[in-house]
Amino acid sequence: NAGVTQTPKFQVLKTGQSMTLQCAQDMNHEYMSWYRQDPGMGLRLIHYSVGAGITDQGEVPNGYNVSRSTTEDFPLRLLSAAPSQTSVYFCASRSWTSGYYEQYFGPGTRLTVT
Amino acid sequence: DAKTTQPPSMDCAEGRAANLPCNHSTISGNEYVYWYRQIHSQGPQYIIHGLKNNETNEMASLIITEDRKSSTLILPHATLRDTAVYYCIVRVQTGANNLFFGTGTRLTVIP
Numbered sequence: 001n002a003g004v005t006q007t008p009k010f011q012v013l014k015t016g017q018s019m020t021l022q023c024a025q026d027m028n029h030e031y032m033s034w035y036r037q038d039p040g041m042g043l044r045l046i047h048y049s050v051g052a053g054i055t056d057q058g059e060v061p062n063g064y065n066v067s068r069s070t071t072e073d074f075p076l077r078l079l080s081a082a083p084s085q086t087s088v089y090f091c092a093s094r095s096w097t098s099g100y101y102e103q104y105f106g107p108g109t110r111l112t113v114t
Numbered sequence: 115d116a117k118t119t120q121p122p123s124m125d126c127a128e129g130r131a132a133n134l135p136c137n138h139s140t141i142s143g144n145e146y147v148y149w150y151r152q153i154h155s156q157g158p159q160y161i162i163h164g165l166k167n168n169e170t171n172e173m174a175s176l177i178i179t180e181d182r183k184s185s186t187l188i189l190p191h192a193t194l195r196d197t198a199v200y201y202c203i204v205r206v207q208t209g210a211n212n213l214f215f216g217t218g219t220r221l222t223v224i225p
Contacts, residue, residue: 004157035215042201043158043215059214090157103150105157 001026004106006091012112013081021076021109023091030096032074033058033103034066036087043090049074081113118202123220126196132189134219136202139183144206147178149187150215151198158201158215161187192223 007022025032033048035058045058049068063085065077074093078085091106119137126132138147148163162169162176164185169176175188189196201218 040217042217045214092157102160103158105159108155108157 003027004091004093004104006089006106006109008109009107010110012114013078014114015082017081018077018079019081021078021089021091021111023074023076023106024072025074025091025093025104026072027093027095027104028071029093029104030071031103032068032091032093034064034074034076035090035092036060036085037090037108038087046076046089078111083113085111086113087111118204118216120200120202120216120219122217123222125222125224126189126192128194128223128225129191132192132196132221132223134187134189134200134202134221135184136187137184138202138204141182141204142206145204146206147176147182147185148203148205149174149176150201150203151196152201152218153195153198161200192221194223194225197221197223 004025013019030051034046035043036046037043044060046060046064047055047058047066049055052068052071055066055068068074089109092103094103146163146165149161150158151161152158162171162174164176164178166178166182178185199218199220201215
């Protein structure tokens, strides 16, 4: 299993541009989440999904959209990038049946908005 | 979710036990204590979790006080590869259960 994969690994955007961060998992996990990590702030939850077709907001959802059309994929869209969205983004997944505690994280996407 | 408090940084000599404390004085009866770590430039990694009994696995031990207001993660024989930021998280084990991370403890293992 590849686990949780994220693309791209690095991205530079100009203010106002849009882009999609890709996340995929091959473990058939129901739950998937997006976090951002900023210096001194720890990880903060952006959006999450409990299954295909179901998404909900986390702690810092403004400026981001998500959708979940399949179990495997959970893309994160930035509609109009802002410098405040410069961060490292992590996608995570976990299984309903194996336990609520064990989340698997991807390697991250490092985004810079100029 | 209960708030947690961790020291911002700690050092530990290689081969010695690393004891990482966490205070969670507002924890409620159905909330679990989870520990994750994040090695530089990688995604977080689950370590261990517990409710009220002490727990041990191949990575670490978790000691929870009887009143559950604090806990300690123990790495019995720290190695250089254990240098990471360690997060203590308190959360119920139901519902969407998406974890809220704080700033954690930066553990540096010294040769």
